[in-house]
Structures are given as C-alpha cells and as structure tokens.
Amino acid sequence: MSDISSIEELQKLNSIDDLKKLYWSLFEKIKNDDKPQLVICSGTACHASGTGDIIRGMKRYIIENNLQNKIALKITGCHGFCEMGPFILTKPDDAFYHKVTVETIGSIIDATIEGKLVEELLYTDPKTGERYYKQHEIPFFSKQQRTILKKNQNIDPIRITDYFTNFGYKSLEKVLSTLTSNQVIEQVKISGIRGRGGAGFPTGVKWEMLSKQPGDKGKYLICNADEGDPGAYMDRSVLEGNPHSIIEGMLIGGYATGATNGVVYVRNEYPLAIKHLTIALRQAKDVGLLGDNILGTGFNFDIKIVRGAGAFVCGEETALIKSIEGKMGEPRQRPPYPVEKGVYGKPTVINNVETWANIPIIIDIGGSDYAKIGTKTSTGTKIFSLVGKIKNTGLVEIPMGTTIKELVYDIGGGSPSDVKIKAIQTGGPSGGCIPVNMFDIPIDFEKLSEVGSIMGSGGMIVMDERTCMVDVARYFMNFLKGESCGKCFTCRKGTQRMYEILDDITKGKATMDQLDLLEELALVVKDTTMCGLGQTASNPVLSTLKYFKEEYVDHIKNKHCKAGVCKDIVGAPCQATCPIGTEAWRYVAHISRGEYEEAYLALREANPFPSVCARVCSHPCEKMCKAGVLMGEPVAIRALKRFITDMIEPSVYKPVRKIKEDADDYKVAVIGAGPAGLTAAHKLSLMGYKVTVFEKDSEPGGMLISGIPEYRLPRDVLKQEIAELIDENVTLHCNTALGKDITIDYLLNNGYKSIFLGMGAHKSKLLNIEGEDLEGVFPAIEFLKAFNIGGKKLAHGHVGVIGGGDSAIDAARVALRQKDVESVTIFYRRTRNEMPALQHEIDAALEEGVKLYTLVSPIKIVSDKGKLKGVEFIKNMLGDVDVSGRRNPQAIKGSEYFVPLDNLIVTIGDTPDVGYISYMGINVNKWGTLIVNEDTLETNRPGVFAGGDVVTGPNTVVEAIAAGKKAAIMIDRYLNGEELEKPLDRKMPSVYVPPREVVEEESDEEMKRIKLPTIPVERRKSTLEEVEKTLSEESAIYEASRCMRCDLDFTYPEKIRREQQELMQDITQKGEVLV
C-alpha cells in the first residue's frame, strides 16, 4: 500500500550537501523498485495522434485489474519518432510498440507483466516487413547519437524527482562545488560548442565577453525559444520534455558569467512547452535551486518566462531584446552588441534552447571529451527535425559531420513513396535547398554555408519530385514578406517584389527578363539590409536558382510545372502529367455521372490507342492524382479507362478530318508500325496527309504485339484498334524493312516529302559474361517475339529470368504459360523495392507461382557440351545510395553459388536495332539511339523526324504515342514551312462537367481505392486468357466519384464563381477593423 510520502515532497535544499543527500535518498528508493515500466511519449505530436486516450486507457486497465503493484507507468516528453506515435516503450525489455491503440493496450500491459512480448504489435519496418524486438535496434534509433533526446524518454517533465534520479543538477553541483567561473568558461570554450540557433557563434567566447562586463549592472541570460523556423520543432521538444535541463544550463551560465537574471523567450504557439517550463521553474524555486543564495553558496539567479507574440524577426537578437522589453520587435544596428547593451541596456547573452541543453552535458563529460564528438570546427551532436517527404519523420540527433545521405536514407528511411527524393531544405526561410546529388556533404556549419544554405536551427525538410522548387521559393518569400519588420526599405520592398515575380512564374505569367531581375533583386536585398532576416532572405531564391534553374525556365518558357504543384499552369494534375494530355478528369467525371459515350469521346480524342492503354499504360496520371498525393490512394484511372473502352463501341468516335487538296504533293513515310508510328500516321491522316507506313515484321503493332503478351493485351482488341487507324489516307506495307528493302534517300527521291522514324528498340542488351551464346539462352525480345507472333514455345524445364523490369515479368509469366516448363525464377540484383516493373505486375507473377530471388547477380553461364547447364550467381548486399535514390548492389565476396537451369532469359534492357542508320546520314549517340532536337524531334537531316523507343530507348507505350502525336504536328509545320521551335500549346481544363450530386454520407470511413478483378490464378497457367477483368458499373461509378475534381477550379462557370467571390468580399468588408 502506498502512502502520501510517495508524492513529491521535497525539502528546500540549503546546501550542496542537502542536494547530495537527496540523491542518496532518491536512489535508495528506486533501488528496490524492480517493477517493469511502460514509458509513453506524450509530446505534442503523439498527443495529436491520440496518446492522451492511450494513457487514460492504461490507467483504467491497471486500476480495474489491480495491477498497481506489478507495473509502473511513466509519461514523458518527445522521443523523436513522431511518425510512429503513439508508442509505448517497455523497461527493462526495451520493446517498442508503435501506433498503439486503445484496444491493444491491455495485451501490452499483460505481456509486459509476464515478461513477454506482443510480437505483432512490435515495430515493423513498413517497407521491408522486418520486425524489431528492441528499440535501440531500430535503424531510426540505432544510427543516431541521442545525447539530449535520450534523456527525454527517462523523464516525466512535470516531476523534478525524475530529473534528479537521472543525475539532473549534478553538473550544477559539480560547478558550484569544484569549479570557478573562469574554469566553467574554459570548459565551454574547450568543448568548441557553437550556438545551435543558426549562426554558430562560439558559446564560450560569448560567455567570456559577458563575464568581462562590469558586474554591478545586473547581467542577463536569455534562452531563445522563439522557434520561428517553419519546419523545426526540436526546441519545443526539449522544452516540453526536459525543461530542467534548460534551467540547469542557464544556472551554470549564470554562475560562469556573473549574470543574475534569466529570461526564457518562448513562442506562444507552444502551450505545452510553456506549461512544463512554468511547472519546472516553480519546482526549482521551491527546492531552492533558483532565487537567492542557491544551495547556500551565495550564488543568485532567477528565471522568468516571456511569451513571444508571433514574429519571426524576433529570432534576431536585437529584435528579441526589444520584444522582451515589451516593444515592437524591430532589430537595431549593431554595435553595440547585446553583450554590452542588451535587455534594458544591461549586458546580455542570448543562447538557443539546444545550446543551453548541451551545457550540463559539457560540464558532465568535460569540454575535451565533448570536443571529440562531431567535427573539428563543429563539435557535439545536433538535433534535426527531419520532416517533409520522408518515411521516418521525427527528431533526429546526430553528431555533426554526419552526411545528409546518412541522415536521409539510413535514419530517415528515404522516400515514403516511390517518388524520388529531389532535395533537402535546411535552415528554414533563411536557408537553402541542397540537391540530391550533393547529399554526400557532411552536415556542419562550414559545409552547409559553402553550398549556399545554413545550419539554422536544424529544420530539414525533404522534398521529392512532386515538390516544385519555384513554389518552395515562392512559399518562403511569401513568409518573409509578411515577417519583414519593414525597417529597411530593401527588405520590405525587395521581399515583396521577389514574391510577386515568383508568383508570376508559378502562374505562367513571367518572362525570362524577370528571371534576371529576380536574381538581381535577391543580390541587392542580401547586400543592403541590416539584420539577419534581410541578409538571408534571398537564400531560398538564390539556392533554388543555382541548383534548379531548369525548373524556373520550364515554368516560364513551357508553362510547365513538372512537379504538378503550381495550380494555375498545371490545371488538373492527371491531364498535365499525361504525356498525351488526356483529360482524365473529364472522362472520370462523365463516368461518375453515368455518361459513358461522353467519357469515351473525351478519352479517344487524346488517345488513338484507348483500349491498349486501358490495359498496359504505366499511368503516370495516377502517380500525380491529388487523391493520392494528399496521403490517400489515387483514383484507379487506368481501370476506369478499361471500363469505358469495354463499354463503348469505337465507332461512336467520329474524328474531325481536314481536307488537303494538294495531299498527293506532300506524301509522308512512317517507318515502323508501333504505337509511335501508327499515332503519327493517324494524326497526319486526320490533317489530310497521305501516309505510307513501312513495317519490318509481318504484322503491325511493333512492341505492342511482339513484346506484350496476350494475357495482358488480347490480340483481337489490339487488332481492332490498329484496324481503326489504317484509314483511307494510310497505306501499310508489312515485311518491308528500312536498311534492307528501302532507304531514307530512296523514300525522299520517290515523292515522300517527310519521314518519321519509329523503329522502336528491338535488340536485347547482353550481360557481357561468358557463355551468353549458348543454346538455351535467349534475349528477352527474341523469346517474347517467338511466342507472341510465332506461337513458338521455346522454354522448358527450369527457367531463369535475369532482370527486374516489365519485360522480365512478361518473359517470366509467358514462360510459365508454356507447357514444358516446370519452374520459373526471376533473379534480380537489388531488392523488390527497387524493381522498376509495375508493382501489380510483380504481384501477379508471384501469385501465379513465379519465384523471385533478389540481391543476386549472374557471373558465369555454365555449359555442358555446348548446352546450358546452369548459372553461377553471386550474392549482393545493398550499398550506397546512388543519384536515383536507389541503393547500389555490392557483391559479397565468396558468396558464389550455382543454380541449375534449362533455359535462361536475359531481360536487362533493349536498344534500337539500327546499325544501318548512320550509313543513311542520321546521327546516333553512344547508346545506339537516334539523336534528335528534343523540342522538334527533327534529326540532323531536315524533314526526317524520329520518336519513340528508337530515340529514348525502351520506354512506355504512352510516351511512344506522345512522340507520334508531336511528330505529326512537327511534320505538318515542316511541310507548311512554319517555324518548328514554337512551343506547343498546353491545354488547361476547359469543359465544364457538373459534379455528381452526392448523397451526404455521414461515414467517417475513408473511401478506399477499388481492387481490380482478375481471373483465378489456377486458370492462368493453362490459358492466355486476359488476366485483368473489367470493373462492374457500380464499382466504376464508385471509383470515379472518388475524383477530387481539380478541374473545377478552371471550368466552374463564371457566374457561380463571381457570386461566391462577391459573398467573400462582402464578409471581408463587414469585418473591418474596429479600432
């Protein structure tokens, strides 16, 4: 049974001996307590994730089941792994349960009491599925050096006894009993610690200057907790989780410098930090650690809290001082520096929260040991808030000098999605963006400023390919123009003007001249402003201009935002991302309204291969879909396309045709009847041209027919679609190969005025290892073509497939469907996460029984009497991250092993099979693809254009169609004698489709993406029947109504919009300022 003395009842400490005795009595008390303990994080982030309910639930469970004697609870501040909250850490077992719910706490409590684990609730890596049994083994934690943050998980921030039992105030005791003021300053100087607030001024030097100021004036120490950098929250966590460490740091600072007044200047936006600090100050005062004659040593020091009222500029020291004095936070000219003339004219030192938290550690381990952590010029550890597009968001503490790569990939776990990381932004609005190819640099003060950024307070915002760098610059400038105090003209107006230019760029309204002006302005603001805010305000602009200028140019010249962010030029992201500009939103909207013919027309207008794309498109639109980008699941656009093409007869579409009287004078030749060639032919035909298509194979279709297997793309569907395109203006000659039957000069001499080269990439790359020419080894294309066109089943027995792309999966699944095949295994050099093939294709292959061995590379093909016997592989491990954000495989020495195989299919990429082309005067690059002007698709020979895989190397169907469309426009321009370079118009959503009337649903349930129906796995092996089935009408409408209708911002009828705007203005006017 407990008694009241268990509650904190601490006597006032009148001497250092009293403090020592207190430690003894507290340790004595906890020594006998061997109950297991559950530690629950109750930081702000975990609170937002529902930790309050978890704590309540645990208490309830313990009380209801009378477990008070068997288990203890500890409620602490932030541990840093905010992404996984709410979580429970057990002691002494160190088990880490993440994303705990009220339903599961009972089992965790019971198991912990019994010394067991609830395995299924332990932290499991979401990508690899690996389960971790100890907190310190989880990569997020194991790669950090958590000197400061680790204390948070041992301390209940509202209980001073917890701080004492974790050796709190020990450093103060050491200072008061054994060190002189000068010795303390000496230790801080030796430690090499530099201010953690951003500028990195050596703390010891600052303190020394303060200590030399005349003492009778009453000196001030300030803790700067006005963490105004958006994206940084480490100060908040330290204040919330361990407020006594700040008090102790400031006390030591006071002793060292002779200051007697302390002020903590903290943001009003941090209510929990203010609360915990207030409690801590009161407790410290009650036990005599603050106030007069501390521990009977004659040392006086007191601390009060001043709440900031929200002004970024108050992070600047002179502005902060004014704010503490209760004035407007405008910076002033220095000198005099605050160390001479600070708060109320008194000598003042300002340090950041994290700096203060480091002081007790320096005193504890000694300056020289501290200096061993980190780099020579940047010592110690630093906390970063790793946020943005990163898997493990949270607070991370690492030694200075750790590389960005280690931080982002090893600790942060890389990108949370399959979108690549592009850059990292450090230092808040005063900092800059560092591109991914510079992630090798170590994080220290010098290196960061060398590359145009700053350390700042430690915000690290990870950005991926879906982050627009112009938008980021605009975002920061918007922030800065609002936060500029207005004292310096150049800052006040400069930030405003820079914002306006950036805003124009994101809206597609800017010119290239303005880009130069922007840079000039940025440099002027940098040079002519007084305080830190103004001097660094240009950094976001200058650093993005330095590393991402092409994005600016893309916005200005092409009115294109690659990241799909800048709304005014993106329109609907699905449409903007689609290489052929399909108005996906439009047909999706029509489907949601049951208007299927309209839907088909919207689709067909953009795409001559709607049924093909409905099955095999790589659907980049879904990657950009707002429904998915905003943390949900994208609309299944491809499945809806399939639904609509299955539903509607192609004849519904009646194309608009131009009549060209002199068409016979402008004949065009197209080489290759693949998606690129046929699209170009079709588009030219609609423009009125006469087109002849020459195809090398016996059937048209190119890769669609030779590469893509029938179970993905039924032949009747493909044939019908192609037949629709061969109209009266198009003549098709099969079995006619360029370089064999015809040449470019021959065509030009025989009445063709322009030529489009779309031969594709039909030659498989080689592994370049011994034995590749053996019988039983096939290049992927050869194997697939033989089956898809000729119906030949080349594979038998045990089949190996090398590669990880779409054709590897195709080859494997085709092999599986051949009757003499016993097993099919794919060998890939990295892990499944890095495989470039479409995810659902990999899933399907595995479902059907294809085996997948990852992290292996072939080194030798072994033969027996000229026939394949098997392959020798070597095992790999994942090494360093390369520029693509993927980890490179590294061979593990001595791990070679042999796999017996009857057939081997090599699918490591294809190249164009155009050895003859350079003899025809067309330039080819070292990879064997044709060189064209990217803007016009023209080759070095006038009038000869090229596109598709023959230019890009193996690429998607939709990219080939896009190239065909573009080529048709360019050929038309060429034949009309128009300028080719003119940028193509980008279409914005323009057709208004009224949103579907939604019946109000009260359900909180998230609308999940539909799952595609497929035929049963058992049936697949024996047939070439199409695996994917079409959606039912009901699921199609459901799925279509998940669309967020990004188009409405552009298509909404003007009248309704105007009415709404007027209403808005009305409200704004009514609510005028009252004073």
Place this chain on the structure above:
Amino acid sequence: MSQDAVLKIVEKHKKDGDGIISILEDIQAKYSYLPDYALRTVSEETGKSLVDIYGVATFYRYFSLKPKGKHLVNCCLGTACHVRGGQSIADEFEKQLKIPPGETTVDKEFTYETVTCLGACALGPVAVVDGHYFSKVKTTKVKHILEEVKKGLEVIKIQGDKRIFPVEVGCTRCNHTLMDKDFLIDNYPSIRLTISFKDKHGSVRLSGMYGSYNIESDYEVPEDTIVNFFCPHCHAELKSPTICPDCGEHMIPLMLKGGGIVQVCPKRGCQGHLLDLF
C-alpha cells in the same frame, strides 16, 4: 468583459515588471481579441502612448483587433505541411467556411486563420481547432472536421466513453473511504468531502468517475475561488505538496484503492488533475 478585469491584468504585470506584450497577451487570451477600450485602459494605466500600444498590438501575429468566432480554426502552412499539400487543406477550409484567412464567419461560429508552423511537422498537414490537433488532414476530411467542431469536441459523454472510469478513493490521512454509496453522481457513488472557503463551510460531492468534472455542493462556489478541503472523518485538511500543473495551486490528494493517488485542483473551474499509480 469588464474594465475591472483589464485593470486586474495590468496591475498584475506592473507588479512583476513585465512589458506591454505580456499585458496584451493576457487580454487577448481572455477575450480572444483586444477591444478598443482595453487598449485605452492599458495606455492610461501604463503611461505609454496609445500609438505605442497600437504599434505592438499590430506588429505581432498573435494579437487581433477584431472579435473572434466561437471556434478558432488554425490551418498550418509551415514548410513541412506545405510540401505535404497544406495549401490544398487551407484552400478547402476557405471553401467550406467561405471566408479568407483572418476572417470570421457571419454567424460568428468560426474564425479561420493560418499559421506558419505549429511544430507538429511529423504529422503534416496539421490543423488545430480549439486546441485540438488534427493530423495528416486530407481535403476530404475538412468538412467532417468542421461538423465535428460544431457538434462540440469537448462534449464528454460519461456513459460509454472508455476514457472515463470509476475510482474508489480514501483519505490520505485516516485511510477511511470517502465514497458515498447513497449519493450518486453520474450513476456512481460520489466522493464526499468537507469544504470551506471565505466564511462558508459545508459538504461537497465530486463525481467518482475519473474524467468527469461533475460536482454537487451545498454552496455555489464562485469561479476561480480556492477552496480548502477536509476529510469528513478525521477532519484533517487535504493538501498535497504537489502543485497543479494547470494553475499552480497545491492540490487535494485522494488515496486510490489498490494503490496510487488521485489529485485534483482546489480552484473552482480549474480542471487540473493528476493520477499516479504506485
């Protein structure tokens, strides 16, 4: 809101030697804006010119010169939230509430503001409504959030809420149970204690449900009054060395059957409480 209350705030800060900002912060916290007369009063009482006060009141983002709505919606536009689509969330709030940031709806239900970073970056995009954090907000969720807020986030249903559960407590001095089986609050035996404040003495009964703030008292205890509590059996005063985390008063300790201590704040209106198990 009264002149008196403003005067009281000014007095308190003058005593502590604080600046104008602290005074205005307290007024803002109490009234959710800075009324015209309050600024004048502060000016008169501190001797600072009205223009200086106005300068401070308009310099900092926290202050508002316009009254705010019943509910305060704050949408975070910090960098981390921004790169995760915070702007779309802000646009959606604007669309749903039909007001731009910084404004209040005509029915005075909602004031909508944006803020640059709330320090909950790991959970972005974040919105805070009346102090409640909503994390990883999606545009489709915005409407739902506003409906929830209208229904009331603070409404606690004693029955059926798993966070509220019965406790049995006794006197920390004499060990006697304090539960009164004959007097039910929230359908559960209440906790009986003796109280005194000013010149009044009598009985009070607290709900025995942890998480419920329902009480029944012989007297109407005015808001903010600090009450002394006694054990009705041994008459000892119940006062703990622990201070209330919310307001700083010394708390009332109650011993929990089975081990542990519940402590509640003696200040009327303060909801500070602690539950320690040992």
